[in-house]
Amino acid sequence: MKVRFKLNGKFVMLDLPGVERLIDLLRERLDLVGTKEGCGKGECGACTVLLDGKPVCSCLMLASQIAGHEIVTIEGVAADNRYAHILNAFEETGAVQCGYCSPGMIVSAAALLARNRHPSDNEIKRALAGNLCRCTGYSKIIEAVSRAAERVAQERK
Amino acid sequence: MKEQDTINPSSLRQALAAKARPNLVVVAGGTDILVQLHDRVDRPWPKLLVLDGIKALGKITLHDDFVTIGPNVTFSEIESSPIIGKYAPQLAQAASVAGSVQIRNRATIGGNVANASPAGDLIPPLYVLGATLELLSVRTKRSMPIEKFFVGPGKTVLKSNELITAIRISKVKRIGFFLRLGTRQALAISKVSVAAALMIKSGIILDVKIALGAVAPTVIRAGVAEELLRGNRLDAKLIDHAAEAASKEARPIDDIRSVAAYRKEMVGILLKRGLTKILESM
Amino acid sequence: MAKENPQGNKFNVIGKASPRVDAIDKVTGRARYGADHSRTGQLYGAVLNSPYPHAIIKSINTERARALDGIRAVLTHADIPGAKSFGGIVPHQMVLCSGKVRYVGDAVAIVAAETPELADKAIELIEVEYSPCPVVSDPEQALSPSSPLVHEDGNLCAHHKVRKGDIETGFKNSDFVIEHEYTTQKVEHAYIEPEAVLAEPGENGGVTITGSVQNLYSIRRAVASVLNLPLNRVRVIQATLGGSFGGKDEAMSAICCRAALLALTTGRPVKMVNTREQSMRESYKRHPYKMRYKVGVSNDGILQAMEIKIIADAGAYAATSQFVTWRSVVQATGPYVVPHVKTDIYAAYTNNCYTGAMRGFGSPQICFAVESLMDELAAQLGLDPFEMRLRNTLKDGSITATGQKLTHRVTLDEALRNVTSAGGFKAKWLANREQDSASPIKKGIGISCSYRGVSLGAEGADAAGVGISLQTDGSAVVTCGLVDMGQGAATTISLVVAEELGLSSDKIVFLNADTTVMPDSGPTVASRTSFMAGNAARVGSTILKDRIAPVAADMLKCKASALVFCHDFISAGSSRITLAQLAAECFRRGISLSAHGWYKSPKTTWREEDGTGDAYFTFVYGANLAEVEVDIHTGRVIVTKFISCHDVGKVLNINGAKGQVYGGVAMGMGYALLEAYAEEDGQPKLGNFDEYLLPTICDMPQTEVIFLEGDDPLGPYGAKALGEPANEIAAPAIANAVANATGRRVRELPLTLERVLLGKNLIPGRERGSAMAKGAES
Ligand SMILES: Cc1cc2nc3c(=O)[nH]c(=O)nc-3n(C[C@H](O)[C@H](O)[C@H](O)COP(=O)(O)OP(=O)(O)OC[C@H]3O[C@@H](n4cnc5c(N)ncnc54)[C@H](O)[C@@H]3O)c2cc1C
Ligand code: FES
């Protein structure tokens, strides 16, 4: 079947071969390998992408389910200046170790900051509870998201 | 799985027509189905009928006496809906503690009900809210109280040509709660859950419903505990009796998420905590 | 004491909060991990694992699989050209099993196909006839003479001992003797990136492997011997590694051998990516230990004797069991002076998933036992846990259990003082023992401490190399034989080079390790990277600097000793040149701009007969403090606060160092409260992160980090080790806090809700999926 959707800001028309997971479409056919697979069961969040601005697990979606919707992957987030503060904050604070969880974390953080400009630590935790990280112990990740929020707030002043 | 195709109807009519064919698996948010797909070793996977595109099934509507929740309404939508917050706070509470943001953005109420897991978090609240399900096929339409819907873990009375098309709850105001225990602080399936709805007037419990999750093959009502409470004044002693009774009504098993003895005890603890909070707020 | 930001910093980049050199690639999604590498025309590999934990293979029939369209190879043990097995210590781990399977992660056949789906389909068509054997699942029973054998030469995988003084005299000198058994569970590394590899037939008849590999050289050795190739025809390149924690060694050797075999057979690139389930099933774990401690102490709280017997489950293969248990035996008494010691540790082969290196490497287990025990002794004597420890801790010049005299500064007491005063330990500990009985929420506070030998010690050859190549524009390429597995080695090594050559760190590109570029640097284990590679980077930088300095002196017309290398400039008094100018001039003059630094660790000694010797050339010290709230009605433990103090010698990169601690605490918390890899008769009872639960962001306490800088003369700028110490004592601090809260001691990990409440743990699910329904019928 043919599907049309928006991917990282551009409209895309694709022929789907059958039952295909969104993550496989992104990684295998569109070479958007920034999206990672850690479990394939919705547990780790490494595969998080934005569906109409909301974080979802791309391992738990069928490619056909995105017809008519907008998908933004880490590549899209990284190319979008509005999110530069988040990337910088992750880089500077040491919120990245092995980095395998980072694309998913950053996508989740981007969704959070888009709707909540001054998240409390608890709100950050709630927003990132679906993203597992084995390396950082999360402290620096919370710090990075708060710092990004502060920077955005400062800029708006 | 790649050889298989999916059917993506955009109207309920098309969906019901498609569902008349045998061997078709419905996908709403896909958070249960894609997990099963991932786990599944045997092949071939049957054709998938994807309900996402049917806008009409994704609404929460207010009627005179009841609220209709479309099966495609997600946990996130339930969590943030003022209507649900007002008429079904237990349901909003359950939706807000389940899974993670990513899961709640996709997981639907229809999927939660149809998946028929005894640990499905929206089911105990729906029990105590007296929800009815609307089941439609191309030719038939029936309604039933949610408690009649489940037969066992993953087993329901839904016919192969039917879909859940609406979930109704009454607008009668009750107070209540949903409490659960999971292994960790977030993203954990319930080991035990308890929901309750009560009507209390001048300290007397006029009506009460209590439902227990993850302690039997299906979600169950704690009838004996309800009986103890009904018509009586809520106080600490009564709460203890009810908690003890509910604990006895639980018929849990040992599995990967907990052990039976623990689950049984926790039913009482959670019920006691919920009721005590109500007592304290009176 | 240096808290947060070390003061009096005389360095340009060392000790500062430097961003990781690889962070930008990682935050943009550009970094390429194992599974992100693809080649046109690649095939997909798949593995047939054994359904039985222990069975004789009677026959393998691959005909139906071969007949399938799109299948390019179906291979069994008979198709292996070289050695059929591999292993660093005991080369008995099967690439593809022949006579017998020993655990359910063993492979019997492999397939290469045009698509992953076809590969899976072919796997299902392979027919294997097994004759099941009795399963050896309990390591203690495995060692009894009547046990069935996992390996022909017996089930004893390792036995190490330590003898000091005379144990009987020790108990005679004691006023109290207590005896307890502690058990720790099997846990999974749970790196978020499952194993992935791409093997390509090379132009020279060899093979190139790119993947999520931790120890390039051991993998290269394995692949070369299995494929019968000389080492120089096997090239192993490390892709960006999505976590390892010690886990991507033997598990990766197996996968690499299989992928390489398929690639050479088919003449095409072959990609193999594990699902999480395969990873859990096949990859080795941390050893579960059963530890019996009998301890004598005199009335004044001084330890007199420790008799320790430990049984470790090695699982089906040796992997690094001999070394892991050796570290345990050296450190088993904890960081205390004990005059009379008798320690025996045994590792037994079973048909469980094999066990090997994991962050801590034999220490988290014994730390849990000793540190629980110290609290239990304190309770017996009516002392508080801090005082009890202080009376017995290792001090400057103390003699360890193996008879080693500590000649460096011993900072253990300082670490303990730091955490206890920062956490207000004593007052809280006393107050927690008399809490309001009305509330089910009880507060608890606990401490723990440890000493840890740095690097490999007497385990094996210990040397590492770093390559530095200065470019004519003043930038540099740095590479190392030890890998960055997420712990920040690339950053640390780059910082050392930057510091030495006066480069700004953004001028450095760190290349992932590649066996054709760097000499064998041994394994990236034992928290040795900062120490070993840091020193090697220093050596290499010095060689290079000595070579280019005379040219600079010539250009600036001064003495070489007057030069200052800083911020990409070389200056002498008021005149200066850029590093780029200098590099370009050196190039013109034909002076080599590349250097290799090689560092070999100082000497260690060991006598296996009685377990004595200078086991490690130096040690690090640390102390942890945990505060918890325990809901005594549900058994729920919430860690509310954590303080971690470590003597790291010298903080090289404050961000990286703190990150290691936070991550170590998180992993230790999972060990304490959540994680357990359950098996029953050799069959795994769980397969993915829905059942193997890791701490989420919501589970983490607020954590305070305190660094001690002891300035060890041996380390680069005094730096020692941190990655593992940060992990090993978190669990006992939490367990001690729980005991303080509840008044009840749990001697088994993890402290799940069920165990805290009922004293018993989950029974691994027989009726799996009964709570969450399987396959809804439609
Ligand atoms: C990581 C993770 C965490 C989770 N945590 C929780 C949790 O905390 N609590 C909880 O309760 N659940 C949890 N779940 C389970 C799951 O998210 C829920 O059960 C969810 O409600 C399923 O909805 P869905 O739309 O995604 O279902 P789908 O997977 O689309 O469908 C589920 C089932 O319902 C059927 N179905 C769907 N819609 C209809 C319909 N209209 N008519 C008839 N049949 C229908 C499908 O055929 C299928 O059998 C979790 C799942 C994951 C992956
Ligand atoms: S891969 Fe999708 S959540 Fe783990």
Ligand code: FES
């Ligand atoms: S940085 Fe490694 S998993 Fe998060």
